[in-house]
Amino acid sequence: MCNFTGILYIIEIEFMKNFHNTKLAIAFLCFWISINAFSQQKEIQLWDKVPNAIESKEYTEKTDYEDNGNVKRVKEVVKPTLTLYFANAEKSNGSCVIICAGGGYSYLSNYKEGHKVAEWLTTLGINAFVLKYRLPSDLIMKNKSVGPLQDAQEAVRMVRKNAEKWKINPNKIGIMGFSAGGHLASTLSTHYNERVYESTDNTSARPDFSILIYPVISMQESITHEGSKNNLLGKNPSSELIEKFSNEKQITADTPKAFLIHATDDKAVPVENIINYYLALKREKVPAEMHIYENGGHGFGLGVKGTNQFWPETCAKWLAANDYILKPDGYVFSYFKGNGEDGLHLAYSEDGYKWEALKKEESFLTPEVGKDKLMRDPCIIKGGDGLYHMVWTVSWTDKGIGYASSKDLIHWSKQEFIPVMAHEEKTRNTWAPEITYDEKSKEYMIYWASTIDSKFPETKSEEEKGYNHRIYYTKTKDFKKFSKTKLLYDPGFNVIDASIVKTDNGFTMYLKDETKVPVQKNLKIATSKNLEGPYTKAGDPITGNYWAEGPTAIQVNNEWIVYFDKYTLKKYGAIKQTSKGWEDISEQVSFPKGTRHGTVLKVSSVLINQLKKE
Numbered sequence: 001m002c003n004f005t006g007i008l009y010i011i012e013i014e015f016m017k018n019f020h021n022t023k024l025a026i027a028f029l030c031f032w033i034s035i036n037a038f039s040q041q042k043e044i045q046l047w048d049k050v051p052n053a054i055e056s057k058e059y060t061e062k063t064d065y066e067d068n069g070n071v072k073r074v075k076e077v078v079k080p081t082l083t084l085y086f087a088n089a090e091k092s093n094g095s096c097v098i099i100c101a102g103g104g105y106s107y108l109s110n111y112k113e114g115h116k117v118a119e120w121l122t123t124l125g126i127n128a129f130v131l132k133y134r135l136p137s138d139l140i141m142k143n144k145s146v147g148p149l150q151d152a153q154e155a156v157r158m159v160r161k162n163a164e165k166w167k168i169n170p171n172k173i174g175i176m177g178f179s180a181g182g183h184l185a186s187t188l189s190t191h192y193n194e195r196v197y198e199s200t201d202n203t204s205a206r207p208d209f210s211i212l213i214y215p216v217i218s219m220q221e222s223i224t225h226e227g228s229k230n231n232l233l234g235k236n237p238s239s240e241l242i243e244k245f246s247n248e249k250q251i252t253a254d255t256p257k258a259f260l261i262h263a264t265d266d267k268a269v270p271v272e273n274i275i276n277y278y279l280a281l282k283r284e285k286v287p288a289e290m291h292i293y294e295n296g297g298h299g300f301g302l303g304v305k306g307t308n309q310f311w312p313e314t315c316a317k318w319l320a321a322n323d324y325i326l327k328p329d330g331y332v333f334s335y336f337k338g339n340g341e342d343g344l345h346l347a348y349s350e351d352g353y354k355w356e357a358l359k360k361e362e363s364f365l366t367p368e369v370g371k372d373k374l375m376r377d378p379c380i381i382k383g384g385d386g387l388y389h390m391v392w393t394v395s396w397t398d399k400g401i402g403y404a405s406s407k408d409l410i411h412w413s414k415q416e417f418i419p420v421m422a423h424e425e426k427t428r429n430t431w432a433p434e435i436t437y438d439e440k441s442k443e444y445m446i447y448w449a450s451t452i453d454s455k456f457p458e459t460k461s462e463e464e465k466g467y468n469h470r471i472y473y474t475k476t477k478d479f480k481k482f483s484k485t486k487l488l489y490d491p492g493f494n495v496i497d498a499s500i501v502k503t504d505n506g507f508t509m510y511l512k513d514e515t516k517v518p519v520q521k522n523l524k525i526a527t528s529k530n531l532e533g534p535y536t537k538a539g540d541p542i543t544g545n546y547w548a549e550g551p552t553a554i555q556v557n558n559e560w561i562v563y564f565d566k567y568t569l570k571k572y573g574a575i576k577q578t579s580k581g582w583e584d585i586s587e588q589v590s591f592p593k594g595t596r597h598g599t600v601l602k603v604s605s606v607l608i609n610q611l612k613k614e
Contacts, residue, residue: 041083041084041085041115041118042083042084043081043082043083043084043132044081044082044083044084045079045080045081046079046080046081046082046131046151046154046155046158047079047080047154050078050079050080050134051150051197051198051199052141052142052143052147052150052197053140053141053142054139054140054141054142055140056139056140058139059076059078059137059139059140060076060078061074061075061076061077061078061079062074062075062076063075066111070111071110071111071115072109072111073103073107073108073109073110074107074108074110074132075106075107075108075135076135076137077108077132077133077134077135078134078140080131080132080133080134080151080154081131081132082098082129082130082131082132082155082158082159083114083115083118083129083130083132084127084129084166085115085118085119085121085122085127085128085129085130086122086127086166086167087121087122087123087124087125087126087127087128088122088125089167090604090606091125091326092125092126092127092167092325092326093125093169093172093323093324093325093326094127094163094167094168094169094172095125095126095127095168095169095172095173095174095319095324095325096126096127096128096129096159096166096168096169096172096173096174097121097126097127097128097129097173097174097175097176097211098128098129098131098152098155098156098159098173098174098175098176098207099113099114099117099118099121099128099129099130099131099176099177099181100131100133100152100175100176100177100178100181100182100184100185101113101114101130101178101181102177102178102179102180102181102182102214102299103135103179103180103181104179104180104225104227104228104231105135105136105148105180105183105227105228105231105232106135106227106231107135108132108133108135108181109178109179109299110130110132112299112301113178113179113181113213113301114130114132115130116301116302117130117176117178117301117302118130120302120312124316124319124325125325125326126319126324126325127166127167127168129155129159131151131152131155133148133151133152133155133184134147134148134150134151135147135148135231136148136231136232144232144234145232145233145241145245146194146196146197148184148187148232149184149187149188149191149194149196150196150197152175152184152185152187152188152205153188153192153196153197153205154197154205156173156175156188156192156204156205156206156207157201157203157204157205159173160173160203160204161201161203171208172208172323172324173207173208174207174208174209174210174211174256174324175188175189175207175209175210175211175256176210176211176212176213177210177211177212177213177215178213178214178215178299178301179213179214179215179216179225179228179268179269179298179299180216180225180228180231181215182212182213182214182215182216182217183215183216183217183228183232183245183247185207185210185211185212185215186210186212186215186217186247186277187245187247188205188207188210189207189210189247189255189256189258190247190250190251190252190255191247191250192204192205192206192207193205193206206254206256207256208256208257209256209257209258209259209322209324210256210257210258210259211258211259211261211315212258212259212260212261212274212277213261213262213311214261214262214263214266214269214296214298214299214300215260215262215269215273215274215277216228216229216269216273217246217247217248217273217274217276217277218246218247218248218249218272218273218276219232219233219237219241219242219243219245219246220242220246222272223270223272223273223276224246225268225269229242232245233245247277248273248276248277248279248280249280251277251280251281251283251284251286252284253284253285253286255281255284255286256286257281257286257287257288257322258277258278258281258286258287258288258289259288259289259315259318259319260274260277260278260288260289260290260291261274261290261291261293261308261311261315262274262290262291262292262293263292263293263294263295263296263297263298263300263308264292264293264294264295265294265295265296265297266296266297266298267297267298268297268298268299269298271292274290274292275290275292278290289318291311291314293306293307293308293311294306294307295307295308296308326605326606327350327605328350328605329602329603329604329605330348330349330350330602330603330604330605330608331348331349331350331352331554331556331600331601331602331603332346332347332348332380332409332600332601332603332607332608332611333346333347333348333349333355333563333591333595333598333599333600334346334378334379334380334390334598334599334601335347335378335595335596335597335598335599336375336376336377336378336392336596336597336598337594337595337596338594338596339374339376340367340374340375340376340377340392340393340596341367341373341374341375342363342366342375343363343364343365343366343367343375344363344364344365344375344378344390344392345357345358345361345363345364345592345595346358346359346364346409346611347591347592347595347598348608348611348612350608351556352554352556352557352561352600353556353585353588353589353590354589354590355589355590355591355592355595356592357592358611358612358614359611359614361592363375364409364410364412364614365404365412365415367392367394367402367415368415369394369402369415369416369417370394370395370398370400370401370402370417371394371395371397371398372394372395372396372397372398373394373395374392374393374394374395374396375392375393375394375402376392376393376394376432376596376597377392377393377431377432377433377497377550377597378390378391378392378598378599379391379392379433379434379435379499379599380409380599380601381435381436381437381599381601382601382603383437383444384437384439384442386407387405387406387407388405388406388407388408388409389403389405389435389444389479390402390403390404390405390406390412391403391418391433391434391435391446391448392433393430393431393432393433394417395429396429397428397429398429398430399419399420399421399422399424399427399430400417400418400419400420400421400422400430401417401418401420401430401433401446401448402415402416402417402418403415403416403417403418403479404416405479408607408610409603409607409611410610410611410614416479418446418479418482420433420446420448420472420474420482420485421450421452421472421485423485424450424452424485426452426453426454426455427450427451427452428450428451428452428453428467429449429450429451429467429469430448430449430450431448431449431450431469431496432448432449432496432497432498432550432597433446433447433448434446434447434448434498434499434500434599436500436501436502436507436531438531439502442477443475443476443477444475444476444477444479445473445474445475445500445531445532446473446474446475446476446482447471447472447473447474447488447498447500448471448472448473448498449469449470449471449472449495449496449497449498450469450470450472451466451467451468451469451470452470455468455470456468456470456490459492459493459494459515461494461515461516461517463516463517464494464514464516467494467514468494469494469495469496469514470487470489470490470495471487471488471489471490471495471498471511472485472486472487472488473485473486473488473532474486475532488532488533488535489509489511489526489533489535491511491513491524491526491537491538492537493513493514493515493520493538494513494514494515495511495512495513495514495538496511496512496514496549497511497512497549497550497551497597498510498511499511499551499552499553499599500531501553501554505527505529506527506528506529506530507527507528507529507530507531508525508526508527508553509525509526509527509528509535510523510524510525510551510552510553510562511523511524511525511526511538511551512524512548512549512550512551513538513541520541521547521548521549522541522542522543522544522547522548523541523542523543523548523549523551523562523564524538524539524540524541524542525538525539525542526538526539542562542575542581542582543564543573543575543582543584544584546566546568546569546573547566547567547568547569548564548565548566548567548573549564549565549567549597550564550565550567550596550597550598551563551564552564552598552599552600553600554600554601554602559576559577559578560576560577561574561575561576561577561585562574562575562576562577562582563589563598563600565595565596565597565598566586567596567597571586571591572586572589572591572595573586573589574586574588574589
């Protein structure tokens with residue numbers, strides 16, 4: 001449905017130019033055929049026997065192609081079909097949309113307003129079916145005014161009957177139409193119960209919702225599209241026929257809810273088509289949403305210029321709000337409460353600002369390893385193996401950290417103690433471990449803050465019980481074998497709570513300056529081209545005149561947000577990176593009461609729903 005076939009054809013020609021071995025040429029041709037077949041979507045016949053059909057040898061299907069190989073239009077359809085596009089099952093809640101392309105009821109713009117749209121819908125998690133419907137013609141139809149409607153009704157019935165087989169929710173079947181295809185979609189929405197062909201099948205043909213894009217809806221003289229009207233009803237239709245197929249006049253309380261798009265400057269199909277349809281829906285108290293753009297003309301498809309280019313995004317939001325697609329990915333925050341004695345706590349957020357505790361604020365995992373059996377500073381990441389890996393502080397005075405893994409953040413592996421500082425006799429602590437996965441090397445780097453007595457005497461102070469931390473690290477590919485522990489970062493001051501994220505330019509380390517005299521207790525940044533460093537000198541503070549610790553950063557709507565513990569104020573805060581620097585947005589975020597030093601990660605809405613059930 002894209003120009004993949006054309007690309008493969010060019011590759012084939014170039015290969016054949018250089019092939020002198022017949023067996024190799026045949027092998028490549030077989031490979032090309034298999035790949036080409038795989039690239040095609042499954043197309044199925046709509047009818048065993050088309051109802052009320054007239055055979056005509058003069059009327060045969062024709063297809064016009066664009067220069068890039070895409071189908072431009074289909075004409076004189078004799079055998080209507082459905083082309084099936086299935087979304088990734090993990091991203092779908094079973095919704096589907098049957099798509100009716102436009103073309104004035106004289107042809108079908110089946111790529112631009114059909115297959116291309118289907119591909120977009122599948123990215124949202126919606127199963128899509130492109131309907132190649134018959135165009136009204138006295139040559140092949142006994143009653144051309146109902147020919148397209150027969151196909152639309154049968155399409156809905158076919159999808160509904162195959163719901164279990166195709167993993168479709170039979171109560172989430174939508175109809176979508178562009179231009180004259182919009183007239184067919186609105187006709188189905190208002191005439192789904194009309195008996196337009198003989199059948200013993202009692203499956204409902206009612207769509208559950210409609211999406212109408214610059215649609216022809218009315219057959220009324222002042223606002224109709226004359227070409228569509230003439231092709232469907234003939235040049236001299238009766239007033240009764242005009243009234244019947246002016247679908248804004250056929251709306252009842254049972255008409256499906258609708259999402260409507262049009263442009264004010266549409267000179268082919270006046271914008272009054274959707275305005276009148278919307279007002280009729282409103283009168284009958286049928287849910288509807290309408291968006292009218294200042295410009296865009298007619299036939300802008302998925303949107304190509306001006307404000308109309310954003311209608312697919314707006315439509316996706318409407319689909320999500322009506323539970324036709326899964327909600328977008330959200331966020332999970334891992335944290336501890338009190339001294340960390342009761343273990344791992346999780347909160348979730350859909351927008352990165354409002355956070356709510358999961359499992360009624362009970363812990364998901366109770367600590368079992370280490371001197372003090374604590375679970376402070378829990379850091380969780382999703383690794384290259386698809387598992388969630390967690391490390392944490394097990395004690396105030398131990399020489400190692402805790403580790404466990406999980407497939408779903410609910411069921412965890414056996415907890416392990418990793419003695420990362422056991423080789424240093426004078427190590428006083430191993431605090432605030434974090435993990436960053438290096439996609440390039442396929443390795444995990446675990447790093448933490450430790451004080452080793454007698455090291456870095458130039459920054460030692462009697463304050464803070466003489467702690468004088470630096471950041472150390474080890475690497476692993478499997479959490480069984482670990483590289484020799486090394487020094488990762490010495491900024492020239494007492495440093496703790498490092499958290500490293502991958503950026504477009506390399507790696508950014510957020511860290512806490514732990515200096516008390518003169519007081520710092522703030523967050524700073526260092527950067528490096530490589531995960532292992534060397535990292536730059538720490539910059540100026542990015543947090544304000546309060547004590548901050550435990551930074552964790554993530555991009556929300558393409559903006560970097562750093563969350564941190566305002567621990568002396570006993571609340572959580574956040575800052576956002578802007579073109580003018582870091583803006584404090586602490587008043588815009590909310591966290592569960594008692595949240596302490598946590599980390600944030602992006603997760604699927606499916607996982608969040610699973611966590612909510614705990």
